[in-house]
């Protein structure tokens with residue numbers, strides 16, 4: 001029998017490494033045996049698999065557009081396939097509508113964040129809604145849902161004429177970030193700095209998915225993440241503290257009762273299952289600042305770009321909005337009374353989803369049904385695939401939203417008209433996709449964007465103010481080359497210019513000279 005006291009450090013080290021290797025090996029064998037073997041692209045590197053091609057580190061291959069590559073692979077290997085990932089790993093990619101709907105419906109219970117993502121989310125935002133899974137996620141979501149009801153958003157519509165960071169600040173927290181007065185908020189400054197992180201930071205991040213210790217390296221991106229965490233934490237703590245004091249004094253300078261912060265404070269004091277701990281309330285604030293800011297501002301930028309590139313569609317939108325000369329549209333008009341504004345909104349969100357993909361890990365073995373049968377590597381036709389516990393499963397939101405197979409040959413074109421007349425321009429295949437009007441930009445299932453109705457009301461409200469007052473065009477005309485730069489999410493910018501500005505020309509509309517009919 002081995003006496004542990006006689007083991008040297010080297011023995012202990014070898015024992016640990018040996019056990020870890022054995023564990024990883026059995027896990028890999030189990031994954032291979034229990035997961036359906038699917039076709040897919042060959043690996044270009046054992047270290048990275050094909051993930052470097054997918055990230056914008058190697059722009060020659062993906063041109064910074066992972067969706068295009070995922071779509072190309074779906075054409076070559078079928079709507080469900082596998083790709084090689086770092087250090088010999090595999091990832092199952094779903095583009096089949098039935099498979100995607102199944103995947104999202106099982107989010108937070110069967111499909112969960114990878115350990116890598118959980119660590120990242122926790123270090124940035126804390127243990128809030130985005131971090132939590134299963135029952136804990138259900139409880140946290142319930143506490144926030146009232147703040148996003150139609151009634152709550154209806155009452156906030158007037159403040160949405162301020163763009164993005166300002167409107168989430170005023171509507172959500174009764175705090176004016178002042179971005180529209182040219183004030184650079186600390187949160188905005190840190191977010192902007194992400195665009196300057198060197199590509200090496202991204203390489204370390206790719207490998208950090210399999211070698212956790214790399215996540216601790218002091219890369220530029222890692223340092224910015226820590227700075228963003230501290231900055232958002234500082235702002236959130238101040239806002240919570242101020243609102244707690246105001247509430248204790250029976251009111252305050254700003255009415256936060258119906259706002260998000262009001263819901264958080266009520267949940268902090270609730271003694272039912274809907275209680276949030278102060279740490280959770282703080283994490284929620286950070287989630288909302290982050291989720292609400294970049295997503296909506298990026299979408300609005302894309303809207304102005306598309307409308308600049310298609311002046312005839314911009315005029316069509318203007319004509320629909322021209323009746324609102326001296327008054328803003330009401331919440332009801334914004335939600336259902338302006339069909340072209342609605343179509344433009346959907347088309348922008350379809351073509352330019354701010355979040356390009358959802359990646360999760362199977363917590364349990366699962367069977368995923370398919371709408372179109374596929375042929376496995378062994379030549380067998382199947383209408384479902386098996387996924388073993390521990391497998392990585394991904395949905396490319398961008399590939400599905402823009403797929404020619406799903407949306408038809410004009411999938412890449414900006415065509416708001418496809419949504420008019422009861423979605424008459426949609427293919428039957430597109431109608432199979434679930435989500436917000438068959439678009440996956442807000443995903444689907446238990447993790448569907450909680451702020452969706454808020455985001456859409458804000459998007460429409462801001463866009464309608466801008467289009468009613470100005471005619472937009474790109475500074476360098478319709479030939480302007482547009483690139484995307486990743487801050488936390490990819491943002492549009494003029495190709496070849498430093499930074500990530502999207503300069504535009506604005507001409508004040510002279511309403512009285514334009515005849516809408």
Ligand code: HEM
Pocket residue numbers: 129130141168287288291292293295296299353354355358441442443446447448449450451452454455
């Ligand atoms: C165009 C704008 C927006 C888009 C495209 C968008 C998209 C998304 C997506 C794709 C997710 C799922 C993330 C994941 O599971 O990995 C998400 C979650 C979330 N979004 Fe949005 N979002 C937008 C605006 C907003 C706004 C304005 C708010 C809040 C004011 C918000 C609040 C949230 C929250 C709280 C979650 C977490 C939901 C959960 O985990 O249960 N979003 N959003």
